[in-house]
Amino acid sequence: MTDAPRLDSVAPPGKWASMALTVLVHVGLIVFLLVGVRWESHPPATLEVALVSAPTPVAEPQAKPLPKPEARPEPKPEPKPEPKPEPEPKPEPKPEPKPEPKPEPKPDIATKAPTPKPEPKPEPKPTPKPEPKPTPKPEPKPEPKVTPKPEPKPVAAARDDYMAQRLAQELEKAQIERLMRDDANRMSAAQTQAGLHEYQSRIAAKVRGNLMRPPGLEGNPEAVFLVRQHPDGTVVSVTLSRSSGIAALDDAIDRAIRRSSPLPLPSGQELFRAELELRFRPNEE
Amino acid sequence: MTVTDNLSIVHLIGQASMLVQLVMALLAMLSLVSWYWIFRKWFQIRSAQTSTGTFERDFWSGADLNTLFQSAAAARDETGGIERIFESGYREFTKLRAKSHDQSAIIDGARRAMRATHQREMDDLEAHLAFLATVGSVSPYIGLLGTVWGIMNAFRGLSNVTSATLAQVAPGIAEALVATAIGLFAAIPAVVAYNRFTHDIDRIGIRFDSFMEEFSNILQRHLR
Numbered sequence: 001m002t003d004a005p006r007l008d009s010v011a012p013p014g015k016w017a018s019m020a021l022t023v024l025v026h027v028g029l030i031v032f033l034l035v036g037v038r039w040e041s042h043p044p045a046t047l048e049v050a051l052v053s054a055p056t057p058v059a060e061p062q063a064k065p066l067p068k069p070e071a072r073p074e075p076k077p078e079p080k081p082e083p084k085p086e087p088e089p090k091p092e093p094k095p096e097p098k099p100e101p102k103p104e105p106k107p108d109i110a111t112k113a114p115t116p117k118p119e120p121k122p123e124p125k126p127t128p129k130p131e132p133k134p135t136p137k138p139e140p141k142p143e144p145k146v147t148p149k150p151e152p153k154p155v156a157a158a159r160d161d162y163m164a165q166r167l168a169q170e171l172e173k174a175q176i177e178r179l180m181r182d183d184a185n186r187m188s189a190a191q192t193q194a195g196l197h198e199y200q201s202r203i204a205a206k207v208r209g210n211l212m213r214p215p216g217l218e219g220n221p222e223a224v225f226l227v228r229q230h231p232d233g234t235v236v237s238v239t240l241s242r243s244s245g246i247a248a249l250d251d252a253i254d255r256a257i258r259r260s261s262p263l264p265l266p267s268g269q270e271l272f273r274a275e276l277e278l279r280f281r282p283n284e285e
Numbered sequence: 286m287t288v289t290d291n292l293s294i295v296h297l298i299g300q301a302s303m304l305v306q307l308v309m310a311l312l313a314m315l316s317l318v319s320w321y322w323i324f325r326k327w328f329q330i331r332s333a334q335t336s337t338g339t340f341e342r343d344f345w346s347g348a349d350l351n352t353l354f355q356s357a358a359a360a361r362d363e364t365g366g367i368e369r370i371f372e373s374g375y376r377e378f379t380k381l382r383a384k385s386h387d388q389s390a391i392i393d394g395a396r397r398a399m400r401a402t403h404q405r406e407m408d409d410l411e412a413h414l415a416f417l418a419t420v421g422s423v424s425p426y427i428g429l430l431g432t433v434w435g436i437m438n439a440f441r442g443l444s445n446v447t448s449a450t451l452a453q454v455a456p457g458i459a460e461a462l463v464a465t466a467i468g469l470f471a472a473i474p475a476v477v478a479y480n481r482f483t484h485d486i487d488r489i490g491i492r493f494d495s496f497m498e499e500f501s502n503i504l505q506r507h508l509r
Contacts, residue, residue, distance in 0.1 A: 018325045025320050034295070
């Protein structure tokens with residue numbers, strides 16, 4: 001028998017218990033993060049309905065690729081990020097008016113979401129760089145002089161040396177690819193959201209029908225209302241979340257929403273939203 | 286198809302760059318290990334406190350030193366630190382008393398034996414506390430490193446874009462900030478536990494110390 005207490009022989013208190021508790025704490029945290037926290041999932045909770053005074057939008061959902069009246073209502077009903085892409089079309093000085101701007105912002109966002117970051121970067125890079133090269137040729141001489149004109153590209157490619165041709169081809173291919181990708185994106189989105197669009201436009205149509213616009217409206221102020229409804233479509237509450245700046249207009253919209261109280265119901269139960277976000281713009285310029 | 290739809294935590298982690306993911310994995314590991322030691326230490330300190338309390342009650346209720354010693358020696362693996370201190374001191378005391386008649390030598394020997402056991406007990410209680418302190422102080426920095434790296438990447442992605450919008454940087458920054466969040470999650474409990482445990486261990490050490498002094502007095506009275 002030795003004097004020294006043998007600490008090693010002392011059973012470590014609660015070794016397995018601590019392991020189990022540790023795992024429990026982390027599993028609990030992960031579950032909380034996955035289930036308990038709503039990560040920016042407002043889009044399903046609220047549905048944005050654009051109440052634009054133009055009478056056409058009722059036909060929106062079916063005819064997507066149509067040019068003007070369509071393109072406008074479309075972006076709005078789409079959840080939140082839509083306002084962001086909108087500013088982007090401006091910097092695009094490309095020939096095509098509508099279809100062009102859309103491909104631009106979309107690949108950025110779409111690729112960012114499903115694929116890692118590096119993807120979008122390499123894509124745009126090849127296109128801007130080759131551009132200056134093929135363009136110089138078309139102008140007066142085959143000499144490499146910089147004139148940023150995107151139009152004469154095909155001519156130059158056909159006429160000029162191999163490199164320029166290749167570059168032009170690649171550019172074209174990239175553009176087509178981009179367009180196709182964008183198209184595919186839009187198609188799938190359209191399919192999933194077709195029902196939603198229809199629902200939105202029916203609500204918009206009904207509210208618009210009940211709206212009496214106050215006289216003397218100027219400018220294009222936007223008003224945003226939050227509407228809560230019962231599952232049967234009855235309006236529970238209407239709250240003004242962003243005023244148009246004109247009290248009379250706000251009141252008129254408020255009344256119109258209340259008057260259309262049993263709001264139309266969606267075709268599928270899963271499309272129903274207890275909270276709606278209604279945006280109104282008097283003029284659809 | 287929208288940015289916001291994909292901002293779930295799983296997506297944020299999955300989209301992060303390699304280094305950020307490594308940082309997150311490291312931090313997750315640190316968090317696991319530190320929580321493990323938090324619970325281990327917690328159980329250990331709690332049992333040390335209760336066993337010290339019971340032994341002090343037994344000791345001061347006037348029990349016979351020999352019976353106390355026998356019960357402590359019989360169950361030395363299940364007893365607490367204070368009982369082991371008592372046992373080693375009393376054992377040394379009985380041995381020395383049989384051999385020498387120098388009172389102060391006997392008391393000194395018993396005290397030295399108790400001091401040695403006391404130090405071993407304290408060392409055992411304080412083991413792995415340094416790990417908690419390290420996790421508490423370092424893991425925020427590790428998380429920050431991941432965040433800074435992620436934000437650098439997010440901004441670098443803007444260099445080729447003509448018109449920079451918030452939507453292009455926001456996901457990158459969000460996923461980078463996850464690293465800081467994990468770092469803080471690992472650090473905060475570790476710091477709290479470290480402070481709590483050092484305080485508790487200090488108090489237990491004081492109880493051990495005062496018991497040793499009082500027990501030496503008792504032994505000295507025994508000699509006369």
